[in-house]
Amino acid sequence: MGTFTKRAALAVIDQPLVGRLLARLRPDRTAILMLHRFAEPDGSRRGHDPARLRALLAYLRSCGVALLDLDEAIQATLEHTGSPRPPAVVITVDDCYPDALDVGLPIFREFDCPATGFIVPHMIERTDWFWWDQIAWILRWTSRHALTVELAGTPVSLAWTDAAGRDRIGHDLVERIKRVSTHDRIATIAQLATVADVPLPETPPAEFQVAHWDALRTAERAGMRFGAHTLSHPVLSQCTDPESAQEITGSIVRVQAELGNPSRVFCYPVGRAQDFGPREMAAVEQAGMLAAVSAVPGMVHPGITHDLGADWRWQVPRYGYDERRGVTARLLFL
Numbered sequence: 001m002g003t004f005t006k007r008a009a010l011a012v013i014d015q016p017l018v019g020r021l022l023a024r025l026r027p028d029r030t031a032i033l034m035l036h037r038f039a040e041p042d043g044s045r046r047g048h049d050p051a052r053l054r055a056l057l058a059y060l061r062s063c064g065v066a067l068l069d070l071d072e073a074i075q076a077t078l079e080h081t082g083s084p085r086p087p088a089v090v091i092t093v094d095d096c097y098p099d100a101l102d103v104g105l106p107i108f109r110e111f112d113c114p115a116t117g118f119i120v121p122h123m124i125e126r127t128d129w130f131w132w133d134q135i136a137w138i139l140r141w142t143s144r145h146a147l148t149v150e151l152a153g154t155p156v157s158l159a160w161t162d163a164a165g166r167d168r169i170g171h172d173l174v175e176r177i178k179r180v181s182t183h184d185r186i187a188t189i190a191q192l193a194t195v196a197d198v199p200l201p202e203t204p205p206a207e208f209q210v211a212h213w214d215a216l217r218t219a220e221r222a223g224m225r226f227g228a229h230t231l232s233h234p235v236l237s238q239c240t241d242p243e244s245a246q247e248i249t250g251s252i253v254r255v256q257a258e259l260g261n262p263s264r265v266f267c268y269p270v271g272r273a274q275d276f277g278p279r280e281m282a283a284v285e286q287a288g289m290l291a292a293v294s295a296v297p298g299m300v301h302p303g304i305t306h307d308l309g310a311d312w313r314w315q316v317p318r319y320g321y322d323e324r325r326g327v328t329a330r331l332l333f334l
Contacts, residue, residue, distance in 0.1 A: 013326050022329075025333075034318045038050060045207075056323070057113055097210050109223065121231055141198045142197060150191060216258075234269060265292065268294050291313040298319075
């Protein structure tokens, strides 16, 4: 199908009348969407466009698509009785920077849309900050335009001529670091700071701080839920057995101690199929959780056991949120 034809098809699907018809024809499908940062209206920060998110939620409501709480959606799938249910969308937000509450939450409330945020206690308590933000900070403030670092024993050369090139280099380095151990990741970023001559602040600069516990509790009272996303956001498959167990169990304990109505769903950091395995799924189950979500694309539906096996609820699929017109409708209806 050509690009023009695809765009035309998406535009048709995105019409509420067509959506209402397709919703009746495609029951029992739940798309869990994974969001991250939200853009500021003044353009000072890139992220999800609030206007497009608002338009999507309005469209889903007009089509009769249910907007469900994550825990309730998974429980309903576990208890499915065979009676058809309307298609549904679930909103999740990973990491929970303040913009998730300041920009995202008012939109969710406007459409009576439940949302679940996944939080990382060490970041909340300012004892650490996300490693991809550390890379962004170093590359932004270095006066150099070419650097070489070692990544798990392999030299990696970085060079750029403009801001766009620098951003691409940073993205590529983040993707490569996802494939190495926590020890190697820490060593590489420390070396990057040294060769770039950019000291890393011990605590995150304001723009890289996540929402603190008081703000999360206020958001919880406003209807948002929060679940555990490990203590420090490592790639769990790259951790030792004790590290993986502590990251999972420790984060669940902290979230349950700090919040009044925490989600019983855990979220794997990064969340690709190679980023967690039977070890992590067993740890989440032993911690008494209802389920765990990944970042592997897929639909939740009554036949999901045939797709993922009996342990599907420890690897619940999610779609990365794509704000282009018609994309979510296509996931649900086609």
